[in-house]
Amino acid sequence: MEKASKRKITVRIQEGGRDWKGGKEVRTLLSQFPLPPFVTQEVPLLPIQKFFRATLEVFRYIVLVTQGELLAFFQAFLKNPLFRERTLFLCSSQDGDFLEELCEALPPSETAFLFLARRPEEFWGLFALFALPERKKILVGEPHGAFAECARECFFPFLPVDVPSFSFWQRSAFLYLPLSVRGMPLEEVERGFQEGYAALREEAFRLALFLREKEQEGKGRVHIVAEPPLLGEILSSFFPLLERSCGGSLVFRIGGPQTLWSEGEEVWGRGVTIFVLRASGEGFRIRIPRELISSEIFAGWEFLRECSFEALEKAAIIAQRGMLRQRGEAFAELCLPLYSPFFLGQYIAFVQYLACYSAWLREVDIFSEPPLVRFEHHVVSCLRKQCQEA
Numbered sequence: 549m550e551k552a553s554k555r556k557i558t559v560r561i562q563e564g565g566r567d568w569k570g571g572k573e574v575r576t577l578l579s580q581f582p583l584p585p586f587v588t589q590e591v592p593l594l595p596i597q598k599f600f601r602a603t604l605e606v607f608r609y610i611v612l613v614t615q616g617e618l619l620a621f622f623q624a625f626l627k628n629p630l631f632r633e634r635t636l637f638l639c640s641s642q643d644g645d646f647l648e649e650l651c652e653a654l655p656p657s658e659t660a661f662l663f664l665a666r667r668p669e670e671f672w673g674l675f676a677l678f679a680l681p682e683r684k685k686i687l688v689g690e691p692h693g694a695f696a697e698c699a700r701e702c703f704f705p706f707l708p709v710d711v712p713s714f715s716f717w718q719r720s721a722f723l724y725l726p727l728s729v730r731g732m733p734l735e736e737v738e739r740g741f742q743e744g745y746a747a748l749r750e751e752a753f754r755l756a757l758f759l760r761e762k763e764q765e766g767k768g769r770v771h772i773v774a775e776p777p778l779l780g781e782i783l784s785s786f787f788p789l790l791e792r793s794c795g796g797s798l799v800f801r802i803g804g805p806q807t808l809w810s811e812g813e814e815v816w817g818r819g820v821t822i823f824v825l826r827a828s829g830e831g832f833r834i835r836i837p838r839e840l841i842s843s844e845i846f847a848g849w850e851f852l853r854e855c856s857f858e859a860l861e862k863a864a865i866i867a868q869r870g871m872l873r874q875r876g877e878a879f880a881e882l883c884l885p886l887y888s889p890f891f892l893g894q895y896i897a898f899v900q901y902l903a904c905y906s907a908w909l910r911e912v913d914i915f916s917e918p919p920l921v922r923f924e925h926h927v928v929s930c931l932r933k934q935c936q937e938a
Contacts, residue, residue, distance in 0.1 A: 555885040556743070557898050559751040561758050563878035568758060578753045584904040585712045585915070587745045589719060593734050596707070596721050600728040603686050603705045607660040610729050611637045611650050613676050614664040617788055618722060624781035626730075636729055641665070641676040651680060660684040662729070663695070664722055666714055670694040671927070688721055713915040715789050715903070718896045732889050740893020745901075748894065752901030755822075755880055760909045762820045762878060763797055769819030772802040773868065775861040779824045779884060779895070786899050793907035793914050805868040821872060821879040823865060826887060833857075 561568035604610060612622060622638055637654075639647050641663070661683055665673035667690045674694055677685060689695030691708040699706030709721045717723070719741050724734050759770065770790075774780025780802045787800040833856045872879050882898075884891055907914035 556747045557751065557885070557891070557894050558883045559755050560881040560883070561754065561878070562873070562880075563876075568754075568878065568880075574754050574757060575750060577757070578750060581753075581905065581908055583749075584716075584901070586716045586719060586900060586904075589712055591719055591724070591738060591741075593724065593738060596724050597728060597734065599705075599707050599721075600725060604660055604662065604725075604729060607634070607684070608658040609635045609637065609654045609660075611639055611647075611654070611659065611661045612664065612726055612729075613639050613641050613647065613661055613673065615641045615669055615672055616666075617785060618664055618666075618717070620785035620788075621718075621723075621782065622726060624778070624785050627778060627781065634729065634731075636726075639676075641669070641673045644676070644679060647676055647679065651683065656683055660686055662686045662688065662725070664688045664726070665695060666690065666711070666717060666722070667693045668714065674698065688725055714917070715792070715914055716900055718900060719893075723896075727889075732892075736889035737893040740890040740895075741897045742893075743890075744894035744897030748898045749901055752898050753905045755882075756902055756905040756909055758878075758880060759794070759798065759820065759906065763794070767818060767820050768797070768799060770798050770800045771819050771821045772800065772824060773805055773821060773865065774802065774824035775826060775865055776858075776887075777804070779826060779887070782892075782895065783824060783899065786903070789903050789914075790899070790906065793903040793910075793912060795907075795910045795912045797910070805864040821868075821877070823869070823879065823881045825865070825881055825883045826885070 614622070619638070619640055626636065626638060637650055639650060661680060663673050663677055663685065665688075670689060670693050673689075677687075677698070686705045686707075687695045687699045688707045688709060691710065696706060696708065698704065707721050707725060709717075711717045711720050711722070719738075724737070727734060727737060772780050772783060774783065784800075784802045787802075790800050791798065869879065884895060904914060906912075
């Protein structure tokens with residue numbers, strides 16, 4: 549990993565066929581902003597690893613029960629076929645039907661239910677927690693909240709999590725404990741975070757500044773085109789955070805080149821494109837039957853004998869970039885050297901920086917209490933009224 553550690557995510561921005569401005573002007577403006585608080589956050593890994601070994605390692609099946617942006621991230625991440633040491637299921641804390649199915653289908657002695665909730669999400673998590681019959685229940689939440697009190701009174705295993713704010717939970721036990729379940733080396737992920745914070749601040753600020761400029765020009769959409777799709781799906785789990793950081797003035801969406809281009813070129817003209825790329829690797833190859841090569845329909849397609857899905861993805865990206873250049877459209881490229889635990893940490897660190905600086909450029913308070921807290925109070929009031937009427 550030493551060689552890999554010298555490589556980092558890079559950002560290239562082009563407009564009208566030329567590199568977008570940067571350099572000294574960006575660094576001067578960046579110097580006016582402080583370091584975000586999550587950069588100096590302490591994350592001791594040893595307590596998380598000990599907690600995993602003491603409470604989860606013996607179970608064959610683990611059900612991760614959560615919601616919101618945590619749920620969206622793990623939905624994307626669990627599609628990754630790497631690091632599967634045990635069977636991990638994912639269930640929304642609001643999906644009582646699926647939770648009941650899992651409870652009935654999985655053997656109680658081999659199954660643990662792992663509940664993750666930030667403070668405003670604990671109310672929904674408690675519903676799922678109390679709906680379960682006698683099962684192994686493990687709680688992860690903030691030190692002073694309903695989860696902590698429930699664990700203390702009911703003697704559930706509990707792992708406290710201190711996060712700098714509701715939006716920036718990513719470098720904490722909320723992420724690291726499920727990664728332990730998955731068998732991913734936490735030290736490599738944490739090293740990716742730390743090196744990402746050290747190396748990617750200016751790159752993320754350049755992209756935030758670029759998006760702000762495009763927004764002021766009337767662009768209202770950010771199109772994400774990812775190769776491979778896994779990187780885009782992980783990024784899409786952060787769309788709510790990125791849209792909040794932009795004050796709701798930009799809408800982020802994801803899709804392949806063919807899907808998004810089929811909407812029409814005028815749609816692309818109202819947005820800006822970000823390509824999420826990776827280093828080349830061996831892709832899953834296709835095989836054209838020899839009999840078809842001689843047919844008239846497949847004449848000239850002999851090259852497909854040596855093609856892979858990776859080659860198709862790359863060709864689609866190259867074609868789309870070329871069409872955008874012809875139109876004089878601006879676009880950015882976010883290049884990830886390879887997919888690994890180390891670069892997962894870098895990737896999330898970059899997105900955290902991007903969200904934070906996007907908010908500060910627009911004078912949006914991204915570290916304030918989320919609107920979900922007020923919504924929870926209204927839900928509790930409505931539920932109390934329904935119960936009293938019943």
